[in-house]
Amino acid sequence: MQEPAGPGREFRPRFQANFWVLVTIGAVLLFIALLIYPLARLFISSMMSSSSTGATALDAYVDFFTKRYYYETLINSIVVGTLATIGATITGVPVAYLVTRFNIPGKLLIRALIVLTFVSPPFIGAYAWILLLGRNGVITNFLGTLGINSPTIYGWGGIALVFTLQGFPFVFLMASAGLKSVDQSLEDAAQNLGRRPLQILWTVILPLIVPSISTGALLVFVTSFADFGTPMIIGEGYRVMASVIYTEFVNEHGGNPRVASSLSLILLVVTVGALFLQRWYARKRSFGQETVKPLMSRRLEGGKLAGATGFVYLVVLAAGLPLVAIVVSSFLKSRGPLLTGEFTLQGYANAIRLPTALFNTLFFSTIATVLCVLAGCLIGYVVVRRRDRLANLLDAFSMVPFAVAGVVIGIAVSISYGGAPFYLGGTVFILLMVYFIRRLPYSIRSVSGMLSQIGTDTEEASINLGVPPGRTFWRITVPIISPAILSGALLTWATVAKEFNSTVILYGGSTRTLPVEVFGYVLQGNFASASVIGTVLIAVSLVPIVLLFKLLGKDEDFLI
Template sequence: MQTGSRRGIRAYFDFKRWDFWSWVTFGVYLFMLAFIVYPLFSLLINSFFNDKGDLSLQNYANFLKLKYYYTALWNSFKVSALSTVFAILVGVPLAYVMTRYNVKCKALIQILVIMSLLSPPFIGAYSWILMLGNNGFLTRFMHDIGIPFTSVYGWKGIVFVFTLQFYPHIFLYVSGALRTIDTSLEEAAESLGRNAFQRLMTVTLPLIFPTLSAGALMVFMASFADFGTPMLLGQGFKVLPILAYEQFISEMGGNPAMASTLSVILILCSTSILFLQRYFVSRKNYTMTGMRTPKVQELRTLPKVLLTAGALLVACVSMIPQATVVVTSFIKTKGPVFHPGFSLNSYKEILFRVPKAIVNTYSFSLISIVIMVVMGMLVAYVLVRRKSKLTAALDALLMIPYVMPGTVLGISMIIAFNKPPVILTGTWVILVIAYVVRKLPYTIRSSTAILHQLDRSVEEASISLGVPPMKTFFKTTGRLMAPGVLSGAILSWITTINELSSTIVLYYGATATISVTIYSEVFTANYGTGAALASILSISTLVSLLIANKLSKKGLQL
């Protein structure tokens, strides 16, 4: 048996017998090991060194002992948990109304909700500063009419912004589940005398728990990992990503070892939450036949108008940040002060002062998306058509970026590539690699979804006619995958051009992007130019979303 296994290993490493897909698998493994496993390993090792460079558990001891550190972890859990609860309270009723009743303007509401999700959280934070900050126009208005209101700053403001930003995750997940639920179970509950609210709480919500928990996990992870919103609104309220960033990049020289420790703790917490969600889902069986999907209930005029108004109100409130930055970008400003009248001066100023940031954003993102599309299609084919223990391990490896906050990724890459033999810090290459690593899993998921729907017989027919497998993929399979892959890639493009948390760690002056520049403009109270740059991102997001909708055969009906 041992001799046979040795022969198997030797045969596997006989490169002459490898085909194109074997080399693809090898190349992807090499990429993942170089830019995910190695940086994480460097981060972990670095966390065990103290200030003197000696191996020690002092950093972890300090985290557990010093209130300054462990309070940041508690703050992260507090704002993330509260944001998740409020997102559920907003997203579930909205999804129920949209899927079960014949409310008006469904397409418009859906577009507004998706637009609010795809806009970066820090733009929402910036917009609410303009409205509800210490000198915001809504703050001044409330003071003038005698309503006591301080400002949007602090942990309550962070929860408020996170809720409006991330409830679409709940809405989209729950909407899909409610459309496919088996209504016979609800009818059985009704026949037993349960009213509508009791049916919802005892039958409907428990049945969609796996989907609801997946959406809640997305909200929690996004809130837990976000850097921009707490940084803009916190005003002394520290969460773990901010603390890790400040420990790493400090005017007093920084403490990379402690930053590494905080980053490791961030990953451990994110991973624990992920496994906890999977554990609760796996405890029960949620299988349904799905033979009797729910019908849309016709409402009388008054309830229909009220529910439509309520759904539109939620969608419009979540779109206020985008509308605010667009409008204020055309108002005359002088530093932090807005003056009456409209002007294009803010746009003229950014074209004069920071044109490089605009060019960088789109060029870096374009290079990243090209790499993601090619890699995503190739990796998807390996995962779907060449299933083995090796590809299963690769699929698990690709899950790591899901639980890696952008700040942690940036810190790990600097630690790994700030010394020979490979020095990437200070170059645009490290930004592109970071974008690819963070967004590649999403492109792969959209590619595998399309590939699962394609019949193998098309490829087999091509190969039987003498076309090599590699050529068959690029001439046949790849072309069939292209529409779905491109629509998914455009959504990755949107998140890439808006990326802040990893960019803020990895950039230097010449490689600054729009998101980093907005962050700098807000902190220096240049609100007009910040609004102009944010408007460019918002318009880019809208155009990209419309293109994705055009490419997707299913449109926006997620």
């Protein structure tokens, strides 16, 4: 029975504590089952000895650091990841500053192209650049007619270029958000002290947005370091760590889970280490500023405007050009692996595997999004409203998936649930498990962000009137935070649709998705079919973002 509320006494049903305690415990168990347990199994797998080969527990790690075949991949991954991070930073920060601060024409188009690049699968740009700068690429052939030898897109230079263009939206988005948090009074004070505009930029504005820039740089490094699709497509013998992990796990001779697990853990240590390093650096450089009046937009004229506009469009079009090439080439007639200049719809008519892959992608994305929204609402509420150790533990758990590469979580889940006693390998269930745990943080972050900005008076009034906490949450809280729920759902849907690194580890013959189909066609050299599937994938990934902007009035900053 519930105690009646007396004068001056707040009504609190006994079930209130029990409901949210059960939700908290259930959420912790969920993270343990889908994240902690697979990673623990991954570690155990890496330490397994082999009686058939005589390998001991630490042999895989010894081999990695003593055999050039293995440790060279770590060096190569760090090299291309660092080059991409530097390249994305020196392009993303100036573009963000110019677009945010000055009257660059066509800002809507610029942001749309950047968002389109952001939501596209990572390896899409790799094979698109083959269409442009490959040995028989459009730009290569055009320059050849002029007697100019074009630079090769293959090897470490091409990988770094593709990673840079794919990663610069991260830096752009983070730097843009950082610039909006700088108060105009700081720039005004510097001007009153006689500082010139360039001096103000270097000594006032940039130091204030260093934490934001470092976050964008971290995202570029982690995604580049963990991507194996791009190096496998254009690497031509330049081996990186992620691609070796993939080949060790799924090669035609049965794979070597012990070696793949060991390499995965080393990759995980690097990415998590980069995350902690960035967080330490960001805290060290954070000034805790409050923004009353954001930086005002300035006008450029004449040559300055032309130069700034030219630079911005050069970078943005270079990042968006591969996507345009994919869409255009999907309507070109092919002769074997070669594309002609004749437009046709034959590619779409002959794409016999497209319907199945499209259905799987839409179905998996929808189910995973529903699951993420349901769990994300409850966990987000617990993280914000409850102040205890379990809630803090949930908050920490919700950040881990950001630092775990897709190939790592894919192998970990495959080892844990793909074989005995679950036998989920290649099924819908194992894919949904990975999609759910990898994208759950989007819903949690979206819900918790809005809950932290609203009070608890309405919820407390409902509970004091005798409504159980669970019913109060669904009837009162959920309608209030529905914009955040929808935002998180659309972003989750878009990112699940383009998920590749974990999917290619876990899929089966009947669970192939659009990214897997594109990758398979590219490896076969069938660029015409790859372009058709890639165009559909781009559309599928872009539609939720368009809805996000149009229905909810969000801008590109929400993506961060």
